[in-house]
Amino acid sequence: MEQERTEIQDLGEFGLIDYLTRNIEIQNASTVLGVGDDAAVIDHFGKQTVISTDMLVEGIHFDLMYTPLKHLGYKSVVVNLSDIYAMNAIPTQITISIAFSNRFSLEALNEFYEGVYAACEKYGVDLVGGDTSNSQKGFIISVTAIGEVTPDQFVKRSTAQKGDLLCVTGDLGAAYLGLTLLEREKKIYLESPDVKPDLEGQTYIIGRQLKPEARKDIIEFLQQEEIIPTAMMDVSDGLSSEILHIAKQSNLGVVLYEEKIPIAQESKEIAMKFGLDPTACALSGGEDYELLFTMKQQDYDKIVLNEQISVIGYMADISEGAHIHTKGGNKFKLVAQGWNAFKQ
Numbered sequence: 214m215e216q217e218r219t220e221i222q223d224l225g226e227f228g229l230i231d232y233l234t235r236n237i238e239i240q241n242a243s244t245v246l247g248v249g250d251d252a253a254v255i256d257h258f259g260k261q262t263v264i265s266t267d268m269l270v271e272g273i274h275f276d277l278m279y280t281p282l283k284h285l286g287y288k289s290v291v292v293n294l295s296d297i298y299a300m301n302a303i304p305t306q307i308t309i310s311i312a313f314s315n316r317f318s319l320e321a322l323n324e325f326y327e328g329v330y331a332a333c334e335k336y337g338v339d340l341v342g343g344d345t346s347n348s349q350k351g352f353i354i355s356v357t358a359i360g361e362v363t364p365d366q367f368v369k370r371s372t373a374q375k376g377d378l379l380c381v382t383g384d385l386g387a388a389y390l391g392l393t394l395l396e397r398e399k400k401i402y403l404e405s406p407d408v409k410p411d412l413e414g415q416t417y418i419i420g421r422q423l424k425p426e427a428r429k430d431i432i433e434f435l436q437q438e439e440i441i442p443t444a445m446m447d448v449s450d451g452l453s454s455e456i457l458h459i460a461k462q463s464n465l466g467v468v469l470y471e472e473k474i475p476i477a478q479e480s481k482e483i484a485m486k487f488g489l490d491p492t493a494c495a496l497s498g499g500e501d502y503e504l505l506f507t508m509k510q511q512d513y514d515k516i517v518l519n520e521q522i523s524v525i526g527y528m529a530d531i532s533e534g535a536h537i538h539t540k541g542g543n544k545f546k547l548v549a550q551g552w553n554a555f556k557q
């Protein structure tokens with residue numbers, strides 16, 4: 214079936230905005246005024262406001278050859294909400310700005326927004342504004358997420374204490390393996406378009422790359438157990454880079470145990486197939502959007518039964534430096550080989 218294609222020119226900028234935002238229903242009492250004026254108005258009723266922004270650039274952060282637009286819309290929102298949760302806060306509003314070339318039809322943008330709204334609904338946030346522009350080439354997305362936190366209960370990266378346990382949620386490395394697989398299939402397709410992609414049994418890692426989730430559940434769990442982490446951040450860049458951020462900003466050393474790093478069985482198998490070291494994928498792969506946090510040793514009993522939280526090490530004196538103890542009994546200096554958009 215021929216897909217319908219409506220040119221954006223037929224609607225104009227304001228027609229497009231009206232179209233994309235026509236069904237918004239406000240979900241939060243804190244959203245006083247949403248889309249349609251010079252600015253949105255938010256009242257957090259005595260709470261503190263948390264704000265974070267991240268950009269996604271075609272060719273750098275995503276490849277439209279294997280990224281469905283709906284997934285991209287979802288992921289663009291989720292990666293921003295993840296930063297709000299990483300402050301121990303609850304996201305309440307987002308703004309979203311897009312720039313796109315005339316390669317994009319109304320139908321394409323509609324698909325992207327389906328993903329945006331699916332994430333808004335799942336995480337209970339209101340879309341309250343944004344900006345719409347053209348680009349000569351490529352799709353650029355910028356999302357700003359706003360959230361609320363009980364005064365002074367936000368958690369920074371710089372406040373870990375010596376002796377604190379180092380914890381991480383979920384499992385790591387799968388998003389990178391998903392990306393590796395998609396890139397491999399893309400290459401095969403470009404060389405011989407008739408070969409059917411072999412993605413069997415790999416839905417977990419592909420899902421982790423294309424449709425990540427933010428750890429709202431963990432923030433709720435910590436709240437319920439009355440645990441306030443001493444430091445926290447999300448894992449967007451790879452575990453080692455994030456651990457070093459916490460250690461450096463807290464003026465501490467850190468000891469990490471390789472055997473404690475959570476890696477899914479599916480990830481281990483696929484890493485093996487690709488000839489990759491699963492630990493390296495977890496340390497440097499990125500895009501896991503799990504939470505990395507430190508907490509007092511006394512809180513250990515409260516988390517021990519939660520299978521979504523792994524204790525992977527502890528914070529040490531700065532004089533000890535930052536090290537990983539390998540399964541083989543060796544000790545290596547931890548280096549940040551994190552993903553970075555400026556790497557050649």
Ligand SMILES: Nc1ncnc2c1ncn2[C@@H]1O[C@H](COP(=O)(O)OP(=O)(O)O)[C@@H](O)[C@H]1O
Pocket residue numbers: 266267296449
């Ligand atoms: N161009 C910029 N101008 C001002 N602040 C920036 C800019 N880019 C990043 N930052 C700030 O630098 C800090 C680290 O950013 P980043 O490494 O992107 O964090 P994250 O991984 O949480 O997105 C954040 O406080 C962010 O707001």
Ligand SMILES: Cc1ncc(C[n+]2csc(CCOP(=O)(O)OP(=O)(O)O)c2C)c(N)n1
Pocket residue numbers: 267268272273274275276392449450498499500552553554
């Ligand atoms: C085409 C493509 N190239 C590379 C990646 C890998 N990648 C994209 S973003 C990212 C990590 C985080 O990105 P960044 O812009 O640093 O986010 P921030 O740390 O600011 O949250 C990684 C590993 C990808 N998903 N797709």
Ligand SMILES: [Mg+2]
Pocket residue numbers: 266267268
């Ligand atoms: Mg950022």
